[in-house]
Structures are given as C-alpha cells and as structure tokens.
Amino acid sequence: MEKETESKSKELNSTTNLESKEELQEKLWNTNFILLMQGQVVSIFGDTVYDIALRFLILAKTGSVALMGSLMAASIIPRIFISPLAGTFIDRHDRRKVLIISDSICGITILFVGVAAIMGFIQIWMVLVAGIILDVCGCFFNPTTSSSIPDIVPKSKLIKANSIYSSITSANDMAGYALGGFLIQLIGAPILLLFNGVSFLFSAISEYFITIPEVKSYTEKLSFIEDMKSGVKFVKNSKGLKYLYITIAFLNFFAAMSMTLTLPLFKLHKELGVGLFGIAMAINTFGMLVGFGILSVIEIKKEIRFHVFILSGIIVSITMILYSFTLNFYLISILFFLDGLSLAVMNSFIQSSMQKYVPSNMRSKVFAFKNMLTGSLMPLGMVLAGILGEIMSMNIIIFVAYLIFFILFIYLSFVKSVKEIINM
Numbered sequence: 001m002e003k004e005t006e007s008k009s010k011e012l013n014s015t016t017n018l019e020s021k022e023e024l025q026e027k028l029w030n031t032n033f034i035l036l037m038q039g040q041v042v043s044i045f046g047d048t049v050y051d052i053a054l055r056f057l058i059l060a061k062t063g064s065v066a067l068m069g070s071l072m073a074a075s076i077i078p079r080i081f082i083s084p085l086a087g088t089f090i091d092r093h094d095r096r097k098v099l100i101i102s103d104s105i106c107g108i109t110i111l112f113v114g115v116a117a118i119m120g121f122i123q124i125w126m127v128l129v130a131g132i133i134l135d136v137c138g139c140f141f142n143p144t145t146s147s148s149i150p151d152i153v154p155k156s157k158l159i160k161a162n163s164i165y166s167s168i169t170s171a172n173d174m175a176g177y178a179l180g181g182f183l184i185q186l187i188g189a190p191i192l193l194l195f196n197g198v199s200f201l202f203s204a205i206s207e208y209f210i211t212i213p214e215v216k217s218y219t220e221k222l223s224f225i226e227d228m229k230s231g232v233k234f235v236k237n238s239k240g241l242k243y244l245y246i247t248i249a250f251l252n253f254f255a256a257m258s259m260t261l262t263l264p265l266f267k268l269h270k271e272l273g274v275g276l277f278g279i280a281m282a283i284n285t286f287g288m289l290v291g292f293g294i295l296s297v298i299e300i301k302k303e304i305r306f307h308v309f310i311l312s313g314i315i316v317s318i319t320m321i322l323y324s325f326t327l328n329f330y331l332i333s334i335l336f337f338l339d340g341l342s343l344a345v346m347n348s349f350i351q352s353s354m355q356k357y358v359p360s361n362m363r364s365k366v367f368a369f370k371n372m373l374t375g376s377l378m379p380l381g382m383v384l385a386g387i388l389g390e391i392m393s394m395n396i397i398i399f400v401a402y403l404i405f406f407i408l409f410i411y412l413s414f415v416k417s418v419k420e421i422i423n424m
Contacts, residue, residue: 028160032152035210039099039203040145040168079135080372086139087368088228091361094214095144099207102141107200109133114193142371147363150355151213159352163295166348231365234358240417241357244350247313249373250408254401256381258320261394268394271327283333287340295348306422309349310413315342317406324399349422356424
C-alpha cells in the first residue's frame, strides 16, 4: 500500500514538473527574448540617432544639403548586394556570435567617429565609410534577429512576439528622431556619438548571455554559393511564399512612392502645408503602434487569420485611394491612422507566417532576400515618384498605385497556397 502511494506521488510530481516545464516553454517574456529585444532597442535607437548626428556633422563640415543626401544614399547601397551573402553566412554560423560581432563592430566604428569629431580630424570619407560599415552590420544583425525569434519563443506566441518586436522598432524610430535633434543641441553630436558607441558595446555584452538553438543544416556539404542558391530555390518552389514576396515588393514600392509624394503634395496645397505633414506622419506611425499593440495582446484564431490579413490589405488600399481624393486634413488624419493600423496587422502576419513556414536552416537566407528586395525597391520607387510627379498629378499617381495594390489583395483572397501559409 505504501509503495502504491509512493508511486502515485512520484507520478503526480512528474506530471506537475511536466506541466511547469510546458508553462515555461509557453512563456513569451523569457530571458532570451528579453535580451534579444534589449539588443533591438539599442540597435534601432542607435541607428536613428547616428543618422541624425551624421547629417548634422556632414552639414556642419560641408554646408551642402545635396552632398548630405548623396552620402546618406550611398551608405545604404551595399545593403542590396550584401544581404543575400549575409543570409547564407548567418544560416551556416552561430547566430549569437553574429549578433555580438555586429553590435561590437558598430560600437567601435561609432566610437571612432565620435573621437575623430571631438579631436577635430574627422573627414567626409570617414563618415561615409562608417555609414557603410553600420549598414553592412545591419545586413547581418536584422535577419539574425528575425530568424532567431521563432527559436526562442513558443510558436503560439509568435504573432505577439513579432508585434512586440515591431512596436519596439516603431517606438524607437519615433523616440530616436524626436530626441536625436534635442540631444545634439544639448550635448553636441560628437558626445552623442560616444554614448551611442558605448550603448552598442553594452548590447553586445548582454547578447553574450542569449541562448539561441543551433541550426542543424543539411546544407553543410554544399558550397557557400550553392547554399545561397538553395535559399532562392526554396522561395521559387513555394507558390505561397512567392505571392508573399510579390505583396512585400508592391507594398514597399508603392509606400515609397506615396511617402515621396506626400510632402510635396502637402506643400503644394494651402489647405494642408508642410506643418501638417509632420503631424500626419506621426498619426500614421501612431496607428502602427496601436496595431502592433493590439496584436501583442489579442490572440487571433488560426481559422480567421487569412481573412484578417486580406481585410488589412484592402483597408490599406482603400485608405490611400481615398487620401488621393481629399484635401481635408481631419479626414486624412483618420485615413492615415487606419492605414498605419492595417499596415501593422498585415506586416505582423507576413513576418510570423514566414517564420513558421521557413525551416530554421533557410530562415536567414529568406529574410535577407526579403531585406534586399525592400532595400532595392524603395529607392527605385522614390526615384520614379519624383520623375512622374514632375509630369503628372501626384494624386493620380497615388490613386493608380494603390488601385493596383487593391486588385492584388482581391486576387490573393482566392490563392489557396497563401491562405495555408497565413493560417499556419
């Protein structure tokens, strides 16, 4: 009788331990996720502040707005060529080390620029090289973060995790641009760069304590180039994933066009003006934060995710189509808020679906390829918008762009392969 009682007690304890382990596994805010998000906070805020400080230094050194724009554009061009190589490298190496090395290089680079500015020997070529180094490090850091999230949080919490990740990114952008200019006036660009460099090194130290599961790759016997091609083939052979890439491409291309045309459109009409442009963009970003916030709290059931995804894309299209017809700022504010909220939902679903669908050993390559796509199409969209804006109505350009996007989402609603990926 005593043995039977003891046996039952052991079974009960075993069951309790199993349940506690399952609860631990289902926990979103585990140590690894917290450390990863901390690194993202430093990285995004640092990039934004550095961007402002660099603009300030270039203008102070040269006094040329055109040169400033050219140097800033030149610093992001390597992203287009480096991203595919970076994705393959990440899938073949320890992702924790990639995070640590990326942040360490950023920290050392920014510290050098800060010291050069303080000592008075800074040159324009140093600023350009530093910008290129930071952008290249971002090619490694960002896909590593995106590919690591599914391996350190439960699958059931993936949409929430990505929403939190995107909320941090959006909030940091807002805070960086809001505080960057103030901090430069308060303490000066060189001192700000020193603090920024130290923050990157602190982030690298904290990332040392992250545990990211090792990727078991079947591509170990493949050469680097063959491995890189395998990522392209994976996307090519998946009909649903190809459609998601097309969606991302159109979205970024048209968003770049509308973003480029919105400022001159506001400036052109007395009913709006440049002053209201900043408010409108802030409202759009606030809408995104609200969207990410909602998804970080509410659990969307699998069976309705695809319908919510299609609805969000349609709302994005309709809000921008209506925006092209009105000069009423109050209506534009409502439309921009709804646009931002719907963009947040759509992007979170795409990100989470890709993370679930793509195997660990392919994930960094796939996300790096996505970054290359967005990095190359956005400048192209800006250039095309500028050319078309000189020869035809800016309202018509925005209307046509989002009418095409609306038709794309109506078509996607009938594509079974996309539905299967989104509802995973």
